[in-house]
Amino acid sequence: MTPASPPAVDDAAVAVDRLLADIGRLPPPPPPEEGGEGRPWGEPERTPLVSNAVLGMLGFMGAETMLFAGLIAGFLVLRYAAVVWPPPFQPRLPIEVTGVNTVVLLLSSATMIRAVRAIRRGNQAGLVGGLGLTAVLGAAFLGVQGYEWARLVGFGLTVTSGSYGATFYTLIGAHGLHVVGALIWLGIVLVRAWRGRFSARAHTPVVVCAMYWSFVVFLWPVLYVLVYLT
């Protein structure tokens, strides 16, 4: 008598198998009718579910997430190892101003989405307007951040002043650099949009840039809560 595996296990195995096999599955071509290599070879005729550019961007966002996960993990270790946090005799972080700044950055995500929606309808003026507004909001965010940094340095909070300063400047600085990078990219896309390079059918660079912008924007509230509020 052979022990039969419970049907539920079998079903689950078959389901997983099928799920994996179906990712990007292509129907096998029909067998050739007169032998040889079958139907005339050609380039793949399908349009992938997710375009190369978007898939590549998703990969990049995954890598960026892990980079910040490393930094955030480091911050949490140091923050919860400290007996008193924030340490005494060190300047406090500007919670209110930065809170307003957070709203500014979140707004830039909304304008970015409007820009993408505009070009999906072929509205080039809407695209340029949306991208321009996004860039202005992003630059405003960076400006306020820079001003607050300068003030904090003036109050005596520097990278060398213990783990409080080191973690703050490293995490917020890493995010700031990403905003700078995203802003430069956004500028390039904006110039190309200005010149009318995008249309309702061909605007992948806008989508990819918007994805990265959203990544940078939605990373910020996480850092704000962790670094400023906890």
Added chain:
Amino acid sequence: MSHPTAATATVHGAHHELGFVRTYIFSTDHKMIARQFLFLGLFMMVIGGILAMLIRWQLAWPETPVPGLGWLLTETEGIIPPETYNMLFTMHATLMIFFVIMPILAGSFGNFCIPLMIGARDMAFPRLNMISFWTGAVAGVLMLAGFFVKGGHAAAGWTSYAPLSAVPTYTGTDWGQNLWCISLIVLGASSMMGAINYITTVVNMRAPGMTLFRMPLVVWSLFITAILLLLALPVLTSAAALLLFDRTLGTHWFLPAGGGEPLLWQHLFWFFGHPEVYILILPAMGIASEILPVFARKPIFGYRAMVYSMLSICFLSWIVYGHHMFVSGMDPRVGIAFVLTTMVIAVPSAIKTFNWLGTLWGGSILFTTPMLNALAFVGMFVIGGLSGIFMASTPVDIFIQDTYFIVAHIHYVVFGGSIFGAFAAIYYWFPKMFGRMLNEPLGKLHFWTTFITYNVAFFPMHILGVGGMMRRIYNPTQYEFLQNLQWWNVLITWGAFALGLAQIFFVINFFWSLFAGRRAPMNPWNATTLEWSAPSPPPHLNWGDRIPTVYHGPYEYSVPGVPEDFSPQTRPLPAGAAAHH
């Protein structure tokens, strides 16, 4: 730019000649980039190997002048000083891991195999691919530059544990360690670009009929490696950046004096480090899975089990890293969790090993050079895997931690595993890569001399480790309890020298065959996968004006009802023939 697939490239790229620079230097052709990565890796292997020889000299005949090195070490008249010794083992490991195995397995064969074996004309992002290689080359130059700066290169071990690595005066290295950090950050960017390319190519660029479960296992292994590269290297990047800040900006991430945590480095490093182990070994597993069926003339045993075991390794490799830190200070309950996960990750590896044996069972085995190297991979990986289980168990680990037992283990995995896998791949794909056959007798001579001397060099390290010889010590003869084991060190060193000399056969074979080898036919091994349906070497964009169509799985050897003993993936199986997939 909406769909930068190869379709547009065919029309514009196929019919005009590119200049020398675009063909050989800043090439976007995945096969040329594969060759570039291969040469980068082999060049670095020479440097890493010389460092290993110097380490072995010191351990066999401590504090005696190295012959022929008096001109370099003028102050000591050829004797290796302790701080130089620290640099030697640090840089041997760093170069071999990051600039030999990763470029050869993931860089070179990832680039070569993925498009050719899934039926794509090139990578999804050819230009990004080119940038990836040149970024990697810059990282290599930065890493080598560290040898020439004041204070010497990084000397805190390849793991660069803080605080030793975080304060310049502790090791006496100043810009060496900084360059080490910067180089690895740059290399992280290079590997990220490569990984994004591999993943996108595998997901989007497969030829008609090439379903995921018709992909050759080496493509699966490289795909999974790419996922690990994409997600693990950024963690190293973050750790290296923090270390660099500690060293240059005066932060205190890893220094207790300013509220930092030395253990944080170990956590970040090994969170990257353990997936890294699988980044080094998974492609070699894929290569062995590719070569064994070809020369056993049998389908791979348990194709899906192979895929699922690699996927489970991919997942589990994230939750085992704590086994590197059993003696670093850890709650025993956490230790037990890591013991269990580590034991569990041995299961998929064992499944793979049994499947390899099942593939060989009853096969008509052809002992070609690639096959011999693939078989050596299986055997040596088993030894390395089993010694890993010793260390997974905390009570045993406490005894053998940081001894030569771990040195033996790592070399059985990354030399016995990855390097034999790399040699197998080079012997197997050389005809396709360069259009010429390697010399078989010379290849076999290289294999047997390497295999024997490799075991002479590394097996006794287990004995030394259990005997108590600590890892990274400068002079084993200083310890009384090691003195009657010293003859093992001398034997190992002779084995290592012979191993180094045995590679001369490979170098001769490689370069002689490159220029004067027999011209390779399209399919010299009678293999089934798609790369053998392209000319040797494949032209730019791989196939003429038509992409191959795939009708069945990759390992249809000796199919009943088919006159030949192999059925290429481009040829439909006759009705009634027993298809395996």
